[in-house]
Amino acid sequence: MATYKDIQRATGLSLATISKYFNGRNVLDANREAIESAARELDFRPNQFARTLRSRRSRTVGVLLPALDNDFHLTIIAGVEEALRPRGISVIVAASPDPRDETVDLLMSRMVDGIVAVTAPHDVPALREAAKQVPVVMVDWYVDDIQADGVFLDNAAAGAMGAQHLLDHGHRRIGLVGGDPTISSMRLRHQGFEQALSADGVDVDPTLQRLVPLTVDAGHQAAQELLALRPRPTAIFTTNYELTLGTVIALNDSGLRIGKDISVVGFDGRELAHALAPKLTVIVQPTRRIATHAARLIADHIETHPERPEPTIEYLPAQLIPGASVVRLDE
Amino acid sequence: MATYKDIQRATGLSLATISKYFNGRNVLDANREAIESAARELDFRPNQFARTLRSRRSRTVGVLLPALDNDFHLTIIAGVEEALRPRGISVIVAASPDPRDETVDLLMSRMVDGIVAVTAPHDVPALREAAKQVPVVMVDWYVDDIQADGVFLDNAAAGAMGAQHLLDHGHRRIGLVGGDPTISSMRLRHQGFEQALSADGVDVDPTLQRLVPLTVDAGHQAAQELLALRPRPTAIFTTNYELTLGTVIALNDSGLRIGKDISVVGFDGRELAHALAPKLTVIVQPTRRIATHAARLIADHIETHPERPEPTIEYLPAQLIPGASVVRLDE
């Protein structure tokens, strides 16, 4: 690998000038050309590690995740990488299911210039520290008392949207398969759901609700329980993709026909929704755009280094993709 | 951030000794304890960049991908990261849809210790170069004439498996929705399919085959074309997830009932397969295990540095997950 020294030998310029060139600062036209041709000749690329060591900037951002086993998290990585690549910023992935802070430390020891954090609560102390040193953007999971930007789905509105759609079709006895309320997004979707019911004068009935871990199996079981109730709910709303999947499987197994015998509004999984017959009506979040926004916030911070204005929190709206899984109930 | 110098100040040891300790080499017990307590005290973590600059080892592997928009690629990232995390190796993601080699160069300039390459043909020249400098493991896409390990699905067997399952159920007129044969995996699945037919004495009929780009829309259209044939194929085999999705949608739209009026064997998408009613019979590849194997090969190379034995190529078997989408044809 060629170094500045090789370029120096070829051009006669000082290392400082060469450095300037590669950092986009002004250099005499003649020198610029000399450097460019030498660099081309030598197939030169600046050594990132030397750069980072000296300048303490790595042009790398870390994506911090609790796990890597679901589509949401994977899509976040993809979106961030895609948004940052054109700016010449690399992405380093760090995931940790176990409740230790060392993952954040790992990123910090790699001198990331910023962190996109889809974090679970256990990482919070280290993350709070990290946020004092580099820009942090929170995604999906809300954390209090932290100097960080955030990009979130408007979860309450998403929950309300699902409920409202069912209410508009005449449903009053609506089952909910929701997630553990210690997860902020799940809590908010649940709240939105209940508020929409109340606003329409429908009593909130806790026996129709199941708040469970975010797995297919848990969703499956929760849906089975709801189906066993008498009278049965006329509709089920699920607030997470895995739960939706479990619910759909439970309904198929039960012999009930979605969109005929029972109505369903699912969450995320546009592809799945489209492939089912009848197509599933779902609330989808703009995951890719969430990632892109987060990446943009980070990149802006990195490029305009010192100034750190007040944290920005963005809420992106969910969207209802109509299928044929909701029956209109005539009174 | 504390440095070796701070530890030196605290312990009175030389930098060389401290370095030894942090590289797992032997140090007197007394010194070991002194360093450990000083490090704890100072919350010390060695600076990765200084390390890498000097030692030319980064404890980082690059994952090179043509895109980040499908489940296979994302799962590869996840699997590699998960397998490497316990070994203290980080993952850096590089994706590039456009036919330039600079992505590989990016990884090399980040001094990755190895590359897991799910690459498209355009990256090949740079990748070949890279393979001379660091261990490379190819995944999914086969590349000739390269000094690299490989982990692949046994694609021919997978293709044969799908065909055989349909043959065993009495199907003779089997439509194929397959992928562009310039993609090695697609070509092999196709070949396996045809060989299974021939071995069973069934003529290969090109009019029943559609080899198209790997998108839902292309699959949708290909399936529509097959359905328009007279006589209609009694079964369709798809050799890729996106194609499966498109085919299922086309079948639903057509009003034909999968598992009654027509049989289907899909590819990948275990979740989707499970949620459909009736469940879809699919051939699935062990994507996560492919990633894990690739990661292990890389890690082994990294940890036993100098020796580079003959390339290892591993083939992992696909698995047939039975659903209820294949009818038994009685003659």
Add this chain to the structure above:
DNA sequence: CATCCCGCACGAAACGATTCGCTCTCAGCC
């Protein structure tokens, strides 16, 4: 015409580790 800047270039000192020779100690052995 002397003066003041401004834009660039330059040499040298970091950045924080690893590594290359050496030196020192001490145990084992004939």
Add this chain to the structure above:
DNA sequence: GGCTGAGAGCGAATCGTTTCGTGCGGGATG
């Protein structure tokens, strides 16, 4: 008792950049 060699420590050089403090030449200014 002297010789040998293994094991561990040490100082100094080094990796490839960035950055700081200067110096220099020339156009604008009064």
